[in-house]
Amino acid sequence: MKHLRLLALCALTTGLLYHCAPSKPLIYDTTYDYDIRADFKTMRHYAWLPFPVTAAITPLNVDRVKYFVDITLSSRGITESQSRADFLIDPMVDSMSQIDSTGGPAEYGLYREGTLSLNFLLPASRQVVWWGVTHARVNPGLSPQEKDDLIKDAVDDILKNFPPPQN
Numbered sequence: 001m002k003h004l005r006l007l008a009l010c011a012l013t014t015g016l017l018y019h020c021a022p023s024k025p026l027i028y029d030t031t032y033d034y035d036i037r038a039d040f041k042t043m044r045h046y047a048w049l050p051f052p053v054t055a056a057i058t059p060l061n062v063d064r065v066k067y068f069v070d071i072t073l074s075s076r077g078i079t080e081s082q083s084r085a086d087f088l089i090d091p092m093v094d095s096m097s098q099i100d101s102t103g104g105p106a107e108y109g110l111y112r113e114g115t116l117s118l119n120f121l122l123p124a125s126r127q128v129v130w131w132g133v134t135h136a137r138v139n140p141g142l143s144p145q146e147k148d149d150l151i152k153d154a155v156d157d158i159l160k161n162f163p164p165p166q167n
Helices: 003-020 059-074 142-159
Strands: 025-033 045-046 089-102 109-121 128-138
Touching: 025 142, 059 089, 059 142, 089 128, 109 142, 128 142
Parallel strands: 045 089
Antiparallel strands: 025 128, 089 109, 109 128
16 A cells, blocks of 8 residues: 555656646757858957847846857957947847647647847848847746846857858
8 A cells, every 4th residue: 555655646746747847948949040151250349239129128138148148259259349340249039928738638838938039240231141049938937047047048059150160
């Protein structure tokens, strides 16, 4: 009888963990593309374009995105310079409700999906020479540290292939 109770408790715990765990990782579906004719070796300085006024992002999260992009690019010898920009960073964000039905036909959950896109443009022509985008689950109630971690991971995922290899 004792073993039967233990087995039932283990089964219940496993079931709860399975159904409460997110079916997708927090960050998923990251992609990038670039102009193979662009000379990324000469792109050593950048300037930020403003986030769109209608962007679904808080001022603190704007600061987080800029901070982690700045740190990542700086570690590669690429620095921010409004006066000598070789490229512009045009950020875009979006947020929408999604339905997760991976638990089966009778089970679904609603969650927010955030999208962060970084477009790198030539200053004179505003031609896109590189872009990266990622999607992430945006859970309400994240602590400031969890927001830092999520945005850092999203930026790292987007920029892991920048600058691209030169032919």
